[in-house]
Amino acid sequence: MKAKLHCIDTFNGTANQQDHRDIFAAHGDDREWLFRTFQDNLKRYELDEQVIIHRMSSTEAVKSWNAPIAFLYIDGDHEYEAVLQDFENWSKFLLPGALISFDDVPGWPGPTRVAGIVISKQEFQKYGVAPNVLTFKKIS
Numbered sequence: 001m002k003a004k005l006h007c008i009d010t011f012n013g014t015a016n017q018q019d020h021r022d023i024f025a026a027h028g029d030d031r032e033w034l035f036r037t038f039q040d041n042l043k044r045y046e047l048d049e050q051v052i053i054h055r056m057s058s059t060e061a062v063k064s065w066n067a068p069i070a071f072l073y074i075d076g077d078h079e080y081e082a083v084l085q086d087f088e089n090w091s092k093f094l095l096p097g098a099l100i101s102f103d104d105v106p107g108w109p110g111p112t113r114v115a116g117i118v119i120s121k122q123e124f125q126k127y128g129v130a131p132n133v134l135t136f137k138k139i140s
């Protein structure tokens with residue numbers, strides 16, 4: 001059985017990021033272009049059955065989440081408070097040995113500050129570094 005990937009995104013862009021507002025503005029009244037493009041790409045690469053889309057905020061999605069997670073990738077709202085909330089809300093579902101990656105570390109202050117907190121936690125071990133992505137393993 002193939003693993004499922006759950007993608008949680010509002011597909012509205014991040015309100016407090018000017019570059020996101022600019023990209024949406026370039027699409028005029030078409031507020032659905034991002035969601036439509038994502039769905040089209042999944043179909044094109046035959047991933048639409050493996051990827052489950054939750055079109056909502058991460059704080060809304062966690063309210064009905066109850067499954068263990070083997071790999072968590074945090075790349076939503078990049079404000080420090082939002083990244084910290086995503087980490088606190090979702091990391092409790094990580095299985096022992098699971099991986100958690102933070103996008104835009106060290107490129108953005110919010111995710112980088114939260115990753116600094118995770119480094120100090122005994123239950124997480126630094127696992128790998130890719131360009132602008134820091135990954136930890138949950139060891140207990």
Ligand SMILES: C[S@@+](CC[C@H](N)C(=O)[O-])C[C@H]1O[C@@H](n2cnc3c(N)ncnc32)[C@H](O)[C@@H]1O
Binds near residue numbers: 008012014059075077
């Ligand atoms: C930096 S983009 C990354 C998108 C995707 N991970 C990728 O690599 O293409 C951040 C995304 O977070 C979404 N977003 C912003 N705030 C969110 C929230 N509170 N909950 C869920 N998604 C959010 C935006 O719509 C945007 O698509």
